[in-house]
Amino acid sequence: MTATVEPTPATMRASVMTGVGALQIEDRPVPEPGAHQVLVEVAAVGVCGSDVHYYRHGRIGDFVVEQPMILGHELSGRIAAVGAGVDPARVGQRVAVEPQHPCRRCPQCRAGRYNLCPHIEFYATPPIDGAFCRYVLTDDDMAHPVPDSMSDDAAALLEPLSVAIATMRKAHVAPGTSILIAGAGPIGVICAQTARAFGAARIVVTDLVASRREKALQFGATEVLDPTAVDVAAIEPVDAFVDATGVPAAVVSGIKAVGPAGHVVLVGMGADEYALPVSHIANQEITVTGVFRYTDTWPAAIHLVSSGAVDLDGMVTGRYDLEHVGEALDSDSDPASLKSIVEPR
CATH class of the missing domain: 3.40.50.720 (NAD(P)-binding Rossmann-like Domain)
Structure with a gap:
């Protein structure tokens, strides 16, 4: 059973990579959160170099795109629904998402190196879908609350930070x-x-x-x-x-x-x-x-941005909707571009 502020739709729009250099808008089912998951309504998604690499080349090293996949892993949003094991009071909370799902049981996870979990599922890494869509699921402890003083853009860019x-x-x-x-x-x-x-x-x-x-x-x-x-x-x-x-x-x-x-x-x-x-x-x-991703960095990232020590908002140089994700991915060709944001509304 889940708790919600208002009913979520049955389907959502998503920008799907269907091949090298090819994207299309599709209707996808809105997923249901498991017991210890939350459903996040996505507000902002930063474009990363890995997204661009998959889009242009279809692979990064041993990670190969072999089926249609949603790109995007730098994201923020609002919790729209929670699973049975999550405090219902979290519904409506603004969060930055740590885009990884480790197994939590292997030797690397138990040693605190969950970024090296051999069974990890990471957003927008084949075959796992990412966040260029309206809703995503994540583990409840990977949805980090952010203060109201922090913009959606900055919350999304806590990932590269x-x-x-x-x-x-x-x-x-x-x-x-x-x-x-x-x-x-x-x-x-x-x-x-x-x-x-x-x-x-x-x-x-x-x-x-x-x-x-x-x-x-x-x-x-x-x-x-x-x-x-x-x-x-x-x-x-x-x-x-x-x-x-x-x-x-x-x-x-x-x-x-x-x-x-x-x-x-x-x-x-x-x-x-x-x-x-x-x-x-x-x-x-x-x-x-x-460096292969990160472990336990979001608390420090939230502090650095909230304290003014790091300016992420100032790095945003372009915003795009789902229909223009291709332009967002190609924006790195402009030397003046630093970070592009996709707003999947």
Whole structure:
């Protein structure tokens, strides 16, 4: 049995990816929440690079789109109905959705690394549908309440902010440290803001595009570099390097810029394999790791935005409805675009 404010419709509209570069609007059944689930009426969905990659290429590594799928995993909304095991008072609550459903029983889940659960179901990762639609289901504890002072857009963008928080934790960014970030796209800019919020004193951002370098300065960078004009590997050594490009040359030069006992975090999607400067890594005892989503980051993300330490609203550069999801996915071709929002009303 579920509790509702008002009856939910039987069907909803959804933007469905039917093939590489192909989308269509379909009517889909509105799902019913299970005992410990909530039904969220979606308010805003951010467009992520992974959505774009699936749309253009039909796959990311081993994740292949083999059947029609709804994209979108950065979302916020309002709880429209709850399952029998959820407090009915949650109906009507504004929430940001953590878009993953771990099994909660495997060794990785029990160790607190539920992002590495081999059985995880993640929005908009084949074959799981995402949020470019009117309603979605999520586990009740993955629907995080947000304050009324936070916009729907910002609540949706807590998801990429969570990636940045997980990155800064792995990069050991602390007050007074220095960090180099390759790429001034959405994740690079959010990482710059988050590094500042974590107390980094020197935040260097590289990008090929001048307008994006200027954006990075507006959102936390203390200096920006054109990697075609400057030897990034020869800059004053930094404590941490974050790659948000996936470009092998950027990764190699960034690692070489890291000083003794520093940390490297690979975030960007690029080639599956490439050569690394192993002698520098070994001789300087540099730790190299990746980031695969996040665990327990939403409370920190909500605090950073609510306190004003991170500005997510200022990163929104375009809004689209369900009929124009294709345009939203292609908006990254404009260097002035940072984050596009789909409003599935």
